[in-house]
Amino acid sequence: MENKTDITPSQTVGPFFAYGITPEQYGYGYTQIATANLVASKNIQGERIRIVGRVVDGAGNAIPDAVIEIWQADSLGSYSNPAFLGFGRVGTGTSVDNSFAFETIKPGRIGNEAPHINVIVLMRGLLTHAFTRIYFSDEDVANQNDPLLVTVPVARKHTLIAQRVPQSHRVEYQYDIFMQGERETVFFEF
Amino acid sequence: MNSPVKEVHPPYIFPPYKSTILRGPTKPLLPMHDSLRSLRAPVFGQSVISKFDHDLTKNGIVNGEPIGERIVVAGTVSDESGRPVKNTLVEIWQANAAGRYVHKVDQHNAPLDPNFFGGGRCLTDEMGRYKFYTIKPGAYPWGNHANAWRPNHIHLSLFGNHIISRLVTQMYFPGDPLLEHDPILNGVPKLYRHLLLSAFKFELTEEGFALGYEFNIVLAGKNKTPFES
């Protein structure tokens, strides 16, 4: 057996992360490694989509100081496309309703996995980050056979599925993250 | 109590830190599928690093030197098996010497330093080493409870090689009398709190310039060679 070292414990991202890790979004004079727009460069293959949502606390309020990171494959299901990093980061609190919005492409299937996006949730009051996923409401068949989604209790599956917004002039999905309560989002061990 | 699976991490609900009460997940976490355990993390290269990103004593200069005690913060990033995590991104942010953040919402009545920004980043080298120059951050008050003060700390964010390696944490300073009163640090089980303390290292001190602190970071996940993955 290999000797395992204790990993470094997690701590909250705190209330004052904005100038450090999302400075462009919040108007500080510093660059950030990734933004909410994953398709800034034009020659990226795939269907353009927008994912809009809020992070909601146990009292039902939209949280104004959370950080959402997404990590996804390209339209062919690859995580190593030099033209598409596949990572996005956004803070909440810069829009009136505290919502966030990612501009990206719809990821492809990966083997037998349904199209999905990995999500990391960070905020003041979260001592260890939370890990979840976004699946898509218009991928019913693929979702029914997804090896991770089949492990989720039926009554909670909807918390992982972004709902396609009808009658939008663009392809838009609604995906709220509920930290607690009746509709608490399914979070995964990591 | 609803806790992350790794016992070193703080629980999601830790009532002494009041903001956890309405924000921490309350339902048990679901097991992660194997495909996720081996999923690699995004890789950020030199393209996201500018010349003074690792030097917070210089990257915010407007018309003079920042005020405070200059320090070196350096260490290694390794995985659970002790292998170095090479070329991985380390982001940091912190308050200035007076305990004030550049952040617009920080209302603490302590002076901003026009020559100190407080944010930076770097990549680890081939040995997993990183090194920052900065100003020792001051303690600051917060609203968690009566007369609450955060100990001196630096925020850090790392990706590592796998998505399960992602870590956002805070580094503290040895001998700080506020440590035992801090519900954020004390959210970590007692046995593991020492892992968040940096160590004063005379060897890291630079003569005539800065004192040195060492902070070594261990990320979850095995550092697989390309052969294994």
Ligand SMILES: [Fe+3]
């Ligand atoms: Fe802080």
